[in-house]
Every structure is written in C-alpha cells, then in structure tokens.
Amino acid sequence: MDDGASRNDQQPASGAQASRSGKERRRWSRQPSSSQSDGPPPPPALTPLIFSTEELPPGEQFDAWQVLNAPLADLTLPDGVTVQEGFAARQVAWNLGGMLVVQQKAAAHSYHRSAAKLRSSLVDHWVIIFRREGKAWTEVGGRVAESQPGTVEIRSLGHAFRGRMLESQSLALYLPRDLFADSTAVLDANNNRILSRNLAGLLVSHVDSVEARLSEFSKDDLLGVVNATRDMILACVTSTEERAMVATKQGTVAPMERARRFIRSNLQTTAITPELLCRELGISRTHLYQLFEPSGGVVHYIQKQRLLAAHAALSDPSDRRLIAEIAESFGFASAADFSRAFSREFSYSPRQARSAPAPSRLMKEGTRDADGLPSFERWLRALGS
Numbered sequence: 001m002d003d004g005a006s007r008n009d010q011q012p013a014s015g016a017q018a019s020r021s022g023k024e025r026r027r028w029s030r031q032p033s034s035s036q037s038d039g040p041p042p043p044p045a046l047t048p049l050i051f052s053t054e055e056l057p058p059g060e061q062f063d064a065w066q067v068l069n070a071p072l073a074d075l076t077l078p079d080g081v082t083v084q085e086g087f088a089a090r091q092v093a094w095n096l097g098g099m100l101v102v103q104q105k106a107a108a109h110s111y112h113r114s115a116a117k118l119r120s121s122l123v124d125h126w127v128i129i130f131r132r133e134g135k136a137w138t139e140v141g142g143r144v145a146e147s148q149p150g151t152v153e154i155r156s157l158g159h160a161f162r163g164r165m166l167e168s169q170s171l172a173l174y175l176p177r178d179l180f181a182d183s184t185a186v187l188d189a190n191n192n193r194i195l196s197r198n199l200a201g202l203l204v205s206h207v208d209s210v211e212a213r214l215s216e217f218s219k220d221d222l223l224g225v226v227n228a229t230r231d232m233i234l235a236c237v238t239s240t241e242e243r244a245m246v247a248t249k250q251g252t253v254a255p256m257e258r259a260r261r262f263i264r265s266n267l268q269t270t271a272i273t274p275e276l277l278c279r280e281l282g283i284s285r286t287h288l289y290q291l292f293e294p295s296g297g298v299v300h301y302i303q304k305q306r307l308l309a310a311h312a313a314l315s316d317p318s319d320r321r322l323i324a325e326i327a328e329s330f331g332f333a334s335a336a337d338f339s340r341a342f343s344r345e346f347s348y349s350p351r352q353a354r355s356a357p358a359p360s361r362l363m364k365e366g367t368r369d370a371d372g373l374p375s376f377e378r379w380l381r382a383l384g385s
Helices: 002-010 015-029 034-038 058-069 115-119 177-188 197-212 219-237 240-265 274-281 285-295 298-314 323-329 335-346 350-354 375-382
Strands: 049-052 074-076 089-095 100-106 109-113 126-133 136-140 143-147 152-156 161-165 168-175
Touching (some): 049 375, 058 074, 058 089, 089 375, 109 115, 126 177, 126 197, 168 177, 168 197, 177 219, 177 240, 240 274, 240 298, 274 285, 274 298, 285 298, 298 350, 323 335, 323 350
Antiparallel strands (some): 049 089, 074 109, 089 100, 100 168, 126 152, 126 168, 136 143, 136 161
C-alpha cells in the first residue's frame, strides 16, 4: 500500500489535474517583481545644508558659528581663548520634514540656553545627541549630565540649560514636541538623561543606518524613517516600570497636549476661550481648569503663548509689520493693551524687543533664504508644522 502510494505520488499529474497545476504555476510566474512594477528608483529627496567656518578669516569664524546657533543657545569661548585664534567648525543638516539630522564638528566652547532665549523663541523641540568624539557636560535644573563617545543624550529645547564641550564630533536629531504628543510624560521624565550603553547601542545602530542612507531616501521614504526613529527612541528611553507610571498619567497628558496644539494653531484668532477648549477637548470646565492650574490658569496660558509668538515676530528681522499690526494679529484689542501685557511678561517694551541689536551677519553663501533668514533657523522654526 505504501509503495503504491509512493509510486503514484511520483507519477506526473495528468488531465484536469495537470491543467490546474499548470495554470497555478503560470499565474504565480506572471506576477511582476516589485522592481519590475516600480520602474526606475525615485530620485533622492534630500539636499544637505552645509556650513563651515574654514573659508572665513580666523577672527570671523566664531562669530559666524554663534549666528548659526543663535536660535538654540548663546555660545562663548573657553577661558584664555580669543576670537582671533579662529574657531574650526562644520555642520551638515538634512531636513526630513518631521525631523532634522544634523552632523556637526566644532572646537571647544560653552553654551547657554537661558530663560531670555526661551522667551524669544518658540522652538521647543527635542534633541537627541549622539556623541562620536569628545566630551560634554550639560546642567538642567541643577543636575549635570556627562556625555562621551558612544553615549546618547536627550534634551528639551523647552527648558533652560547650560554646559560646555571639548572639541567634539556629534550627530543630533531635532524632533518636534508634537511628534511625541501621546508620550510627553515619557520624554519629560528623561530630559537631560544619558542612555545606558545597551540602550544607546540599539539607538546608535538605527541612526547609523539612517545616516548612511540620507543621500538615497526618496520623498516617499521620509515619513516612515521619521516614525521608525520616533518609535525606536521611545522604546529605548522607557522601561517597563516607566511605561506603567506614564500610563497612569496619560489620561491627563493627552488632553493637555491636545489643548496645547489647538492653542498654538489658533494664536492668531481672538476666539480661543475656555468654552471653545472644552468643546474641542470634550472635557468639563472643571477638568480644563485642573489641567492648566500648574500653568497659572487657562486664560493666562493662552495670553502667554500669544506674547511669546509676538516676541518671536518682533525679534524676526524679516518681519516688517508695525508693532500695532503684530499685536492685532495675535488677538490683542489695542496696541496699548499689548504693550502693557508685553512689558509685564518680559520686563521690557515691544519697541525694545524690536530694536535689540541683530546678530552678526557673517554667514557663508548658501546658508540663507532669499529673505535673509538663515535656512537652518527657518528649518528649526518650521519643523513639524
């Protein structure tokens, strides 16, 4: 019985059976491969923005580097080092739409993102820094984190910080805060953290792979790259215990982040009221007031965001509007009301904010947009919008 079955199994199929199997084989063989159906590969989507101090006179190099980094921090040279000695630095930035990848090498210096810098900037992104060479020490809220080659740093541009670095080479990812809207508490709990070796290694491997393909990515690749990087960051920074802790807070965090995004998207309207926010978020007035109590109340929070946006407009040399026009665009009933509120918040007037000295214009050809605004700064401002 078994031998007969074996012989039958070995005999070729005939008749309808052979016809069916032949059709089956032909059907699968006619399926085009992805390379055949897609045609030629799509063109690369990214063009890097390159800045270097090498072609500038030594006495102008540090000033130029300061201007490039002005949206992020104020820079100073180490004690005993003068501007005339020169400052070797180079930056290559890639804009993936929802993420900036910045390759950087610079001589030793100190950096400070002050409370005044926060007031004059709406940039509150997260920065993930991969140190390749050198060391850095950064202080946030009295806690100092030391990074060295092979480590990964997590830092928020929404908080003040200061630090210093030796001659270093690094890669930094700039990611908009809204990209982590459903996980805000996770990153907030890890601000100014240095990832452990094992976790850092996983993230470094992923980012190395992304970096190696920056010149090859097509437009259709970019969203997937950004989302995969986001997921990898969250996986590496969050332990099981932290996930459980964050999960208990998420019911509060999610409405707060939604409220924050709604307010930021509607700063130039006069219709943001507690009632509107309650309808938008689907929560009660009591819950809304509880959310904003740590921020001084919902009305105070809305006005502060309007004032911060107005301050950024006044500090923008490309914004030629009158102060009264800027005040009206951000929902203030009169220039006088705006001036009083602005002076209370910042301790100086809108006119003083506008007349503050502009930074040095020592920028290499090709690093500015047509309106004179540095392209890297434009990328930072527009990131995630």
